[in-house]
Amino acid sequence: MSLLDSEELFESHAFENALPIPEVIDATKGRDITLQARQISQFLGLYDPDGNLLYTTVWGYGTGMGKTSYPGPTILAYEDVPVTVHWQNKLPLTGHLLPVDTSLHFANSLTHPLSSGYVPIVSHLHGGHNDSIFDGLPDQWFTQSGGGNGPRGVGPGFVTSTMTYYNDQQAATLWYHDHALGITRLNVYAGLAGFYVLQDESHLDLVKNGVLPGGNYDLGMAIQDRAFTSDGQLYYPAYKDDPLPGTDMTVGDVVPQKFYDTFGEDAPSAVPEFFGDTILVNGMAWPKLNVAAGDYEFRLLNGSDSRFYVLKVSDPDVAVHLVGTDGGLLPNAITISDGDGVQESNEFLVLAPGDRVELVFDFSRLDDGDTVTLLNVGPAFDPFKGISADGFLFGDIEAANANNPVGDIMQFAVDTAIKPFDATVQDGIVLVKDFVSLTEDANHDDVADLATNVRKVGLFEGEDEYGRVTPMLGKAEAGTVITDKMSSGDFGPLAWDAPTTEKPLLGSTEQWDMFNFTADSHPIHLHLPQFQVLGKWHIDFLDQDENGIPDDTNSDGEITYGTGPSPNYAVADIWIGDKIDLRPEETGWQDTIEVDPHQMVAVIATFDKPGDYVWHCHILSHEDNEMMRPYTVVTDFGLFA
Template sequence: MDRRRFLQSGTLAGGALFLSRPPAGTARAEPAAGPPTGLPPVDDPQYLSPVGDPAAVPRFVNPLPRPSRLDLRRGGRHALRLAPAVRDLLGGGLGLRTPVWGFGPPGGAVAFPGPTLIARSGRPTTVNWLNHLPRHHLLPVDPTLHQAFSHSTHTIARDGVPAVVHLHGGHTDADSDGHPDAWYTARGVTGPRFSGSRYSYANSQEAATLWYHDHTLGLTRLNVYAGLAGFYLLRDRRERELITCHRLPDPRYERELVIQDRMFHPDGRLAYPDAPAASPAWPGGPSIRPEFFGQVLLVNGRAWPCAAVEPRQYRLRLLNGSNSRFYRLSLDGGRPVPVTLIGTDDGFLHRPLPLTEPLVLAPGERADLVADFRGCAGATFDLGNDAPTPFPDGTPVLPPADKVLRFQVTRPYDARVPEPRLPAALRPGPFRVPRPVTRTRRLLLFEGQDAYGRPKPLLGTVERGTSAWDAPVTETPRPHTAEIWEFFNTTSDTHPIHLHLVSFQVLGRAAFTADQDPAGGALSNIRTEPPEPPDGTETGPKDTVQAPPGRVTRVKAFFDRCGTYVWHCHMLEHEDHEMMRNFQVR
């Protein structure tokens, strides 16, 4: 269904992050019925060609893959190529191989997801991102969007697939940030902001779970879906001391976990909705959808894997790498497992936070957790998901997308490795942006329609209304100043808002009502209820924040590097369809 709900007064769903431990239950392996090879097709009107039945993909029979790692801690120069590969994503004895895109060193294997890059704070490094992508896309391209080759004679068939890599959460100079207009192709065609493929990362921030992914204008949803994403783990002295003093799990018991949703054709190829829009003005061909929600859940590039663990504490670094799907995660099966949140997107919390409610992760968000499997030898725990699509008031999640990953506490305990004892404090004090505020900006989240009658999510200002991607810049922070940005969400969905360059402090939210111009979205007569502070899980440094419907979400950021950056919704279908704006620090 392409039509989306418009703003309904009184919709004030919350946006807090939690983790839960539901009542115990009996857990068993669940190999789904299906032929030994191939997936039986199902009739899905979203697709022009058949898609495979997600229920025919076995769950919890594939071992959890561990991403390969590339050590950048000495700094220096490195190179990674963006290139095609073929991988078994579904496993389970189906015998299917899936063409994907990924990252790998020159002359080396291409990894899907990309290799985890390990960097050290204070040790600058340079990565040459080499575009070796082919002259055809794995997925249907909508030519009606404002995208890399718009208003030009360039084509993918002649010039290759455009790409550009953004270090999400990185404190990065503008010319190495991966601006959507800095794309380039294997045949040397470049975007208007291209300044080279060698990106310099100062690594001038604290330890954090960052990630890198494609950010090409109008093609991000497709390039990331094809596989262009990976972890970037930044280490620092404080984190090393916590590990050395056995206050955090040993790195041998650290697992990065990227959750992504996908669909597949019966022969194993990636499938993505490509039906044309229903409009008399539609020229024909593939059309963007408001969101994409796949029913096959991948963790580290494998469908519904099973992780064998020791009865000890593990550090789990979770990333929601999906296009549009939110996850509301909980552990079930067996007896409860204590889980503690120790960090958010860009660094540690002040104090470890035991979690008792579901953990909601929006696209682009990360969570740094410690899960305690001690005393659970032989037990099995399923990581479940019950987030509606779209979030928070959409369709309830149905099997098989109601489960993500299985933990089996079956590995023998290695007593030679000391158990950590989490510290009382992970950082000297609560995360704050200490600079005085020089300006407060009131920003707008709005949903309109494009020329073909499709929902078109947009950003803008409360006073002026919405602005398209290429409209003049309206957000111009001065260098070395702090600002408060207020996001007034007049849509019916929660949007994950991401700011490049900065790690911001979440200040809180408040319900509001207002009169709204139905055409441009500008607000007047705004009435705001008493503010609510952020949940304890949002008190660490963040770069992506959930902006719930009917609320104003407030963050504070310090802008210290000059240049042009972007802020946008991190639902990739939204940012590709104009829910993205430039800002300039000048």
């Protein structure tokens, strides 16, 4: 397999092409929209060694009346004004663009199978306050029609491919992306994603009053890593001899021989994580953007499979203010980089897969022709394991840098011919006067006052029957250990199709304490609510048999908890220790939160719509390989669990 040389591409063509701005569909007054998934050929900023343009086959969304693009068009909506989207699957009946691992739990129709060219899709509005039937859940998929096998194949949870979004939430940067069971990573990698920007009166007033930039000074940027073959086609490692980008390894080095003994030497397999060697923003490799010497609001999305970005600007004269997170504006702006001309070690933010941040960049201290690079100093080709307050990566892993293609995101070039927007945002300025906090803890018992129930849930890592690394979610209550990933118990990993164990009562506010017992960080996403983070704590435990489950150290037949910074394993098996400071991007309203190794994160959420939903890791390679669980919001107190 011959791959495109990302280092040569970067050296020759980085910052050469303009940042694409997706088409905007204005639905602020309500609208019925048709969005079709189609296959197209698109220029992504790739060139052959002679400098000739390479075009890439991707999947994108379009209205059917004009251009189809990757990313899809940005839907602009308004609070409390419903929008209806008719999602259509118009992909060619030629099968998937990428190799599909059929050993996973995955969306496959008996009447319209992948082997006959049919591809299941379903769009999820990530961060949306969605009714269950409109949520785009992983088993609500549908295939193309045609081919003489009936209208189309549908998943067991399918109700409709026409979704109504009521937009009954505050202004926020949302995004839509595919969510079909077991192939989400592949469908999103192929291009099925786009922005959904929700506005409200409060946010528009901040723009009107000059506090925040707006209009042409408000832009979305979807950051995604990819890899390509030498002829410019998407490359996703799956076969035994396929190289893993950025490393000297192949798929066969991370997938045990037992898998190939079972399915054959030519069988495609999922890999634990995927890290590309080429950075795209809005579907363009290392683009540039000409900017005025003033202020811009940039809505950044991490749409990558597994890569965590640690973002900073190359020029310390550029000030950066955090004004919003997943679920909307913060109560007060927080300065990330102060623009004082001194590069400080704590001037960064972490953007985990699935996360969004709203940032105001201030270029006013720069001159005409000055350039600034948005840098990534996160892991180059390794899983993220956490970061210190001064920017030190945990886990003894190599960090990306400005001399590495994955260490550069995009470039801004100052053009004083562009009229500047002079925003008044600064550190501490009030953005939301009546911000509702869910995290009050008057008696300091580490339980939110509003929480009517506290759950302990766990992040685990074990092996499947073929010996492949399999991250999972499950229960983490004190008590008996779950031994088979399916049966009842109090503590242990559970398979995707194990009975539902989380059943919050409709209208209740719960605290979910999420314990990470794995070696890597995981961005955990809850469908339906926007939540707030009460806090993070260090945890200690032993796993001497390395089975991914903390040991029953005192041999009493149960998992028990203790509190304190010095664990005594003769007394308890898991110890909750010192509290950890939250980073600015972990405050405010969230729908996806990073949980680092040896860490517990407590989130507070209100479950105000009934029905079935899911929670999962937003590392898409993990989500597709069992790190996802259903939950149900119940209306009958007798079903509460």
